[in-house]
Amino acid sequence: MCLGIPGQVVEFLEVSDQLARVDVSGVGRIVNIGLLEDEALAVGDWVLIHVGFAMSKIDEAEAALALASLQLMGRTFDEELEAFWSSRITNEAGGR
Amino acid sequence: MRFVDEYRDPAAARALVSQITELAGDDHFKFMEVCGGHTHTIYRHGIEHVLPQSVELVHGPGCPVCVIPMGRIDDAIAVAETRDVVFTSFGDMMRVPGGEGNLLQAKARGADVRFVYSPLDALRIAIESPEREVVFFAVGFETTAPSTALTLLQAREQNVTNFSVFCNHVTIVPPIKAILESPDLRLDGFLGPGHVSTVVGQRPYRFVPAQYGKPLVTAGFEPLDILQAIAMLLAQIRDGRCEVENQYTRVVKEDGNPRALRLLAEVFELRPHFEWRGLGFISQSALKLRPEFAAHDAELRYSVPGVRVADPKACQCGEVLKGVIKPWECKVFGTACTPETPIGTCMVSSEGACAAYYNFGRLHRETAVALGRPV
Numbered sequence: 008m009c010l011g012i013p014g015q016v017v018e019f020l021e022v023s024d025q026l027a028r029v030d031v032s033g034v035g036r037i038v039n040i041g042l043l044e045d046e047a048l049a050v051g052d053w054v055l056i057h058v059g060f061a062m063s064k065i066d067e068a069e070a071a072l073a074l075a076s077l078q079l080m081g082r083t084f085d086e087e088l089e090a091f092w093s094s095r096i097t098n099e100a101g102g103r
Numbered sequence: 104m105r106f107v108d109e110y111r112d113p114a115a116a117r118a119l120v121s122q123i124t125e126l127a128g129d130d131h132f133k134f135m136e137v138c139g140g141h142t143h144t145i146y147r148h149g150i151e152h153v154l155p156q157s158v159e160l161v162h163g164p165g166c167p168v169c170v171i172p173m174g175r176i177d178d179a180i181a182v183a184e185t186r187d188v189v190f191t192s193f194g195d196m197m198r199v200p201g202g203e204g205n206l207l208q209a210k211a212r213g214a215d216v217r218f219v220y221s222p223l224d225a226l227r228i229a230i231e232s233p234e235r236e237v238v239f240f241a242v243g244f245e246t247t248a249p250s251t252a253l254t255l256l257q258a259r260e261q262n263v264t265n266f267s268v269f270c271n272h273v274t275i276v277p278p279i280k281a282i283l284e285s286p287d288l289r290l291d292g293f294l295g296p297g298h299v300s301t302v303v304g305q306r307p308y309r310f311v312p313a314q315y316g317k318p319l320v321t322a323g324f325e326p327l328d329i330l331q332a333i334a335m336l337l338a339q340i341r342d343g344r345c346e347v348e349n350q351y352t353r354v355v356k357e358d359g360n361p362r363a364l365r366l367l368a369e370v371f372e373l374r375p376h377f378e379w380r381g382l383g384f385i386s387q388s389a390l391k392l393r394p395e396f397a398a399h400d401a402e403l404r405y406s407v408p409g410v411r412v413a414d415p416k417a418c419q420c421g422e423v424l425k426g427v428i429k430p431w432e433c434k435v436f437g438t439a440c441t442p443e444t445p446i447g448t449c450m451v452s453s454e455g456a457c458a459a460y461y462n463f464g465r466l467h468r469e470t471a472v473a474l475g476r477p478v
């Protein structure tokens with residue numbers, strides 16, 4: 008829960024839902040970017056993701072560093088990624 | 104890997120270690136790392152064994168899983184076993200023992216306990232299952248609390264009436280204060296938490312130098328970050344300075360994340376007091392939902408026993424969380440209490456001091472003993 012996972016913003020989805028598609032370790036995921044409203048986030052920016060929310064904007068170097076650290080954690084990181092992949096945050100109305 | 108090499112450069116680490124050795128001189132310094140992520144880095148990379156004997160690291164209460172008292176787990180289980188409830192939780196909390204077992208055991212008994220990655224997943228389940236009552240087990244410091252806040256605002260906006268939150272969010276400053284007030288521990292400074300500080304910024308820590316005369320340096324999670332932060336603490340002491348400094352400027356800003364702080368203020372208020380495992384009751388140390396969100400407050404919607412449960416006698420998580428003893432000094436460490444069958448919370452989470460030490464530390468310690476170095 009405490010792990011921050013780096014992702015790169017690929018596209019913005021509905022503005023009202025505050026969602027963006029990010030690339031996390033080569034996999035596209037949807038995350039909430041409502042906590043970075045003040046940051047003027049752009050496509051290509053890197054963010055640190057906690058429990059499905061982009062929590063801080065970081066640069067490419069920090070993203071690489073964070074990812075390398077996470078990979079060193081081995082099983083703990085695998086479990087966190089697995090949890091992330093199981094997440095069903097979507098932009099489809101009504102959840103279908 | 105060009106960015107990474109810079110932070111894993113053995114020559115840079117050696118240079119920092121000799122700087123630390125020189126700054127510490129003949130004195131002995133005890134610094135506490137507050138954050139569980141730092142504890143993990145320290146054990147993972149064997150940092151304690153490259154530091155000179157003049158610098159000792161003490162592991163603090165910054166793992167949100169570890170500080171949840173047993174009684175709250177029993178409360179969670181009581182809610183989970185309520186008719187029609189779908190109880191959702193982060194995976195970390197599933198094996199945390201309460202007085203009446205853990206959430207996985209409640210699930211085995213028939214309770215609908217589901218693991219989620221995000222509070223938004225819990226909200227999604229509520230939207231998809233209007234006939235069920237979905238409860239989210241919210242835990243964590245200021246790192247995760249804004250996510251819960253935003254989820255609650257969405258639930259209210261979309262009028263998802265079958266969604267509620269069992270709130271156990273805690274705040275970082277009160278336990279630091281409690282530790283500074285604790286008579287059995289004398290510290291020379293703090294490594295400030297990384298991710299929490301991305302939200303709260305640097306200002307909330309100013310009381311540490313101002314009122315208690317101890318320096319605090321917010322640190323990143325790379326081994327070189329930790330070493331550099333230790334050097335910064337020692338340099339402050341040598342220069343006769345005492346202030347809040349930020350080593351982790353790559354991520355942490357002075358003001359934190361103002362948007363997240365506004366959301367926290369909008370959705371939560373401080374509880375008069377909250378029990379911390381090992382630290383006891385600390386006033387104004389945890390968050391509850393504001394009255395405007397009463398309809399989404401699981402503590403108001405369900406009957407929660409709210410009974411205080413004493414930790415098992417053999418368990419010394421309290422002393423570990425306060426940094427009074429090292430994990431391996433606990434009587435049940437690695438014997439009765441292991442990550443597979445934890446007795447105490449510090450063994451459950453991978454960021455708990457005991458689990459981190461169990462997974463990575465034992466070999467380092469055996470090596471140190473073989474080399475004739477005190478541990």
